[in-house]
Amino acid sequence: MRPVTRALTPKGLATRARIVEGAARLLRERNVVETTLDDVLAATGTSKGQLFHYFPDGKDQLLLAVAEHEADRVLDDQRPHLDDLSTWESWEAWRDTVLRRYREMGDTCPLGTLFLQVGRGTPGARAIARGLMSRWQARLAAGMVALQDNGLLDPAFDVDRAAPALLAAVQGGVSILLSTGSDEHLGAALDFHLAQLRAAAVTRASGRRTGA
């Protein structure tokens, strides 16, 4: 697929974003398979010419753009906490936010549905999934390092091992929630990993004990 976004003017980028956001809203409300490009045109007030200008390869290209938008949203929904995991309080707030987000979504997973539709194994879907996992993991690792920099976490704590394990735990909790309808495992996985972090907590120079 051609990387059309590169050549777009600010106005063009805004129009493209409007189409993607409108399509994302529409696809969250109804079945991806049954949604046609005409539905997207109607919902976003876009002409066929405009749509094909931004998505010359058609529906799959639009679906990938929506998937990219949904991937950004996965991280946005965890903000501001995800970007500032430098205190135990922000880790707890992040935990609560993640649990609430997925509890509210229940058994729907907009990104997973889009991936299945365009083909999970296609290069475009793979690139979005890899990008999301890598950005997400980097934020978690940055948070653990921030705790260390703040003198709250043992400098010997193995961030490179703990960050991917925490990310896998969250994904697994969500996956079990999607198939069983219960958020028990997501909660247990988050609590287990926060307890592991807390077990490596250190006392601040001030002498106040922040860890458990």
Added chain:
Amino acid sequence: MRPVTRALTPKGLATRARIVEGAARLLRERNVVETTLDDVLAATGTSKGQLFHYFPDGKDQLLLAVAEHEADRVLDDQRPHLDDLSTWESWEAWRDTVLRRYREMGDTCPLGTLFLQVGRGTPGARAIARGLMSRWQARLAAGMVALQDNGLLDPAFDVDRAAPALLAAVQGGVSILLSTGSDEHLGAALDFHLAQLRAAAVTRASGRRTGA
């Protein structure tokens, strides 16, 4: 759906199992959506009358029976280790088996595909998913308790918290493997949890140190 299996003779159960196994083989090879009951009849050498005798509610009932078969297989593929996690060696062997199984399956997930087809939120699919998760978690918990009974793991180790967290970690690793194509997180998650177990290892009465 009627629980027809209850009234079946041993011969009837065998015929039903033959249909389910044949359908499972067929559905692992091709797209569930495109597979018709006629394809299943042809592949299993079954008459339409026979098929509707065992699955009076039709395709969805057959798909749920296949999902149940695939759920059993998830656990069977981890045997014999899953049933005897009483030594550190068996935990390591289990880890290797899990990693190999999902690495070989790559981005295919027969059970997930069946759930999506019959509807992940339907009572039948939910019951199978819950049953699988609960049996799987029970085996992992039993393994941790067996380590404790053998004097290899600290009796204070919190099995009730660690078992669901380990299960979530495996599910998450598999989920990331399915979307990114990389088994890195599955390996990291397994290693993280085995390291947590090992960290609570205790020395045997003999004085030989088995833990890390």
